[in-house]
Structure formats: C-alpha cells, structure tokens
Amino acid sequence: MRLLLIEDDTSLAEGIRTALKPEGYTVDWLADGQQAFHGIKNEVFDLLLLDLGLPGLDGLSLLKKIRAEGKNLPVLILTARDAIADRIAGLDAGADDYLIKPFDITELKARIRALLRRSAGRAQTSLQLGELELNPQNQQVIFQQQPVNLTRREFALLHELLNQPGHVFTRDHLQQLLYGWEEDVESNALEVHIHHLRKKLFPSLIRTLRGIGYVLDKDAQP
Amino acid sequence: MRLLLIEDDTSLAEGIRTALKPEGYTVDWLADGQQAFHGIKNEVFDLLLLDLGLPGLDGLSLLKKIRAEGKNLPVLILTARDAIADRIAGLDAGADDYLIKPFDITELKARIRALLRRSAGRAQTSLQLGELELNPQNQQVIFQQQPVNLTRREFALLHELLNQPGHVFTRDHLQQLLYGWEEDVESNALEVHIHHLRKKLFPSLIRTLRGIGYVLDKDAQP
DNA sequence: CACAAAAATTAAGGCTAGCTTAAGGCGCAC
DNA sequence: GTGCGCCTTAAGCTAGCCTTAATTTTTGTG
Numbered sequence: 001m002r003l004l005l006i007e008d009d010t011s012l013a014e015g016i017r018t019a020l021k022p023e024g025y026t027v028d029w030l031a032d033g034q035q036a037f038h039g040i041k042n043e044v045f046d047l048l049l050l051d052l053g054l055p056g057l058d059g060l061s062l063l064k065k066i067r068a069e070g071k072n073l074p075v076l077i078l079t080a081r082d083a084i085a086d087r088i089a090g091l092d093a094g095a096d097d098y099l100i101k102p103f104d105i106t107e108l109k110a111r112i113r114a115l116l117r118r119s120a121g122r123a124q125t126s127l128q129l130g131e132l133e134l135n136p137q138n139q140q141v142i143f144q145q146q147p148v149n150l151t152r153r154e155f156a157l158l159h160e161l162l163n164q165p166g167h168v169f170t171r172d173h174l175q176q177l178l179y180g181w182e183e184d185v186e187s188n189a190l191e192v193h194i195h196h197l198r199k200k201l202f203p204s205l206i207r208t209l210r211g212i213g214y215v216l217d218k219d220a221q222p
Numbered sequence: 223m224r225l226l227l228i229e230d231d232t233s234l235a236e237g238i239r240t241a242l243k244p245e246g247y248t249v250d251w252l253a254d255g256q257q258a259f260h261g262i263k264n265e266v267f268d269l270l271l272l273d274l275g276l277p278g279l280d281g282l283s284l285l286k287k288i289r290a291e292g293k294n295l296p297v298l299i300l301t302a303r304d305a306i307a308d309r310i311a312g313l314d315a316g317a318d319d320y321l322i323k324p325f326d327i328t329e330l331k332a333r334i335r336a337l338l339r340r341s342a343g344r345a346q347t348s349l350q351l352g353e354l355e356l357n358p359q360n361q362q363v364i365f366q367q368q369p370v371n372l373t374r375r376e377f378a379l380l381h382e383l384l385n386q387p388g389h390v391f392t393r394d395h396l397q398q399l400l401y402g403w404e405e406d407v408e409s410n411a412l413e414v415h416i417h418h419l420r421k422k423l424f425p426s427l428i429r430t431l432r433g434i435g436y437v438l439d440k441d442a443q444p
Numbered sequence: 445c446a447c448a449a450a451a452a453t454t455a456a457g458g459c460t461a462g463c464t465t466a467a468g469g470c471g472c473a474c
Numbered sequence: 475g476t477g478c479g480c481c482t483t484a485a486g487c488t489a490g491c492c493t494t495a496a497t498t499t500t501t502g503t504g
Binding site: 038041042043044166167168170171172209210211212213215217 | 241243244246324325326327328359360361362369373374
Binding site: 188191192194195208210211 | 460461462463464465
C-alpha cells in the first residue's frame, strides 16, 4: 500500500512516517499542496493523508480540486482545529474520514485500515485465497493452518497481489509500491522478494508474465 | 494492437512507449505531422495518440486531414494547453477523447483500452469464440476451461485475429502488427507463431488463405 | 501428372528476462 | 555496544522465447 502524506509540520510528518512504516505502508511525503496535486495526478496512491491548513494551496481547496478531477482516492483529513464547521467542510469536500490533532497513532492506523478496506469494497478484514489468508491488522499470514513469517517487503507485496487476484501488476507498479520516491532501486530486489514469497508459500502462487510483471491466479493451487 | 504516437517531445515519447509496451501494444513513433499523415495513409493502425502543437503540420490540421480522408481511426489527443477552446476544437475535428498534459500514465492506459474497446464495438473486455476466451486485461487465454500459456507474440497474434473473427488478415498486416517498423524480419517467424498457436489450441482455428494471409473462422471447432 | 510456389514442420542456436544464491551492510532492538 | 535479521546488491545460472534455416508437405497450375 502506498500512501501520500501532505503535512507541513516536519516533525509530525516524520513521526507519522516512522509509525506507518512497520505496518508495511510506503509513505511518500509532500509539504506543499500544489506539489501534492501534481503528485496525485501522475502517480498511483492508495490513500491520502491530508493536513488542513497548508501553505500554498490549502488543504480544502486541494481536496476539492482532486475530486473535481474525478479521482476516487480515499482521503483522511488531519486537522488541528476542532471546529465543527471545519470537519463538515472537509467531509463535504469529499473527505472520507477525519482525525483531530493531537491524535493517537494507533487510532490513525486503525482508520487507515478501515478506509483501505472500504475502498477495496470489502467487509471483512482479512484477505483469503484458497488455503492462504492474510490479515492486515496484525500482519499475519496463514497458509494451510500454519502461520508463515513474512518480512515487511514480502508482506507488502503479497498484500498488493492478494488485493486483486487475477489482476496483472507491472514490475514498475510493484517497485513503486515498495519504494515510493525514496530510493531508486537499480537491482533485482523485487525478483528476490518474489522468490522468497514463492519459497515460503508455494511456487505456482505467483505467475510471471515475461516482459510484463506478475499475477496471482485466482485458482492457484500448491 | 498497433498504435501510432505523434509527439515531438522525445523523452515523453520514450516514456509513453516504455509504459505501453508491457500492455502488449506495438507503438510506432513519429515526431512530425507531415510524416505522420503519410504513415497513416499507408499503414494500418488501431489507434492514434496525437500531440496537439506539433512542428510542421500541426496536430489539429493533421486530424482534420485524416478525417477528410474518411479514416475512422480512433484518435486520442494529448495536449499541454488546457484551454477549453482547444479541447472543443479537437473534439470537433474528430478526436475521440483527449488527455491534458501532464497526465497519469495509468489513465492513459485506461483510456486507450476504452477507445479500442469502443472502436471494436464491444462492451465486454474479454474476447470469446466458442470454447476459447482471451482476456486482454490479464493476458490470459482460456480454452475448454483450461488456461493456456501463450507467449507475447502468440498472444498478440491471437488477440488480433480474435478481434475480428471472419476478417482476413494479410501476412503483411500481421507482420507489421508484431514488428512495427523496428526490425525487418526476413524469415518465416510469423508462420512459426501461427503454427504454435494451432498446436496449443486446435489446428482448424486459423485457416490459411494461400497467397493472402489468415482468417479465424467464426464457427471454428476443434 | 508434374512442377513450382507457398506454407507447414521441425530443430537448433542465441539471447535476454527472470531465478537463484550468497554475501555484505545497515538498522533496530536489547 | 553488540547481535540479529532484513534488505539490497551482484554475479552466475536457467529457461523460455524468438528467430533462423533446412526440410517436408500441401496446393494450385499448366
């Protein structure tokens, strides 16, 4: 899962990123609303964490612009002002949820999970495919009744694939999922992670599309 | 599927080509409107990606000339100017859709798919013929309930044939489909691919028209 | 029926994307 | 500070795809 955080308070932003990283999210960060708008237009994110009260293009206007573009991205508003009017304005402008600063980081995590779940159009919290089950809440993967230890990257990959079995993910997409804008990975790290997943689960789970990317087949069997 | 990209910004053009290749499109590229007009007159493309604001013959004039020729090619306009007047002019001149730069590459892909689907006059995304089903989204082919592994070239060929069962495709057309202008294939590669398709599916699927090309019979049976 | 042209068949070889493996470094926790 | 585990890197390997080319079969024609 790839999130975009738009927040002008540097230390808060750092804190949020550090807190979300262990959850397996890739969090890109921008402090400026105008930049954020371009970012959203050109890249694919799963969720937007938006601070109201930004310099440049303010949060509410940004949100309106995004919705005007027809983007259906889930947006979670962070706001210091607890004025009711503000919250209502935010929700009216197309936000999906809001959180008042200062907030508890665990609540943030919970709400992010809820929004992602909702946007995927799912009621239950865990993803299942045959004998494989992935639970985003506690980062657990169970295969054939046995818990499987996956690392952060492995989990992130499997999570993405499992979100849309049968959908083709290009190598590019998966790399961005793992690395965001941070580093430029000039190696075969992605392939290594795929390899580890196949080893820990079963080889035929992930099908390679040569020159394209990877798919998780709906009827994959060990 | 063979697309023609007319764009004078080299790096953007490269980017688009790289992004579309994994989707299975063959993308030929021209930077000049005049050349493009000749290209379109003499070759067969499935879709045109057209940058407005070209040197030589500008995009709008090119589009008008194409339509004047009676060509029914789907045209997707790319434009940096977001002036409403421009878009309207583009659509009036016969464009089928437009995208404003800078655009999201995934949106470009989605719109290309939509246009191709529309131009093929189909609602569903997967192509079916008897017990054979081809899904362009996830590059999968199913025959008699069993998934069939096709390579990139085989898939591209079958995709083309399946798009218009009963339509005769010349050898020349199919070769250009696979190779564009890039390389010149001086061998019987096409025949070999056809052979492989017949082997993996069933021989009578593709009928040979000696001296002309190939057809996929509408009522082909194993 | 014989011949030529076209297409089918088959196998081989090169190439490249992806796989595998191992090592080193870095960060994090204790 | 130290140890452990995860991640990246890199190098060598594998396998599958594509083309080529030689040979055989088919088809159409005189």
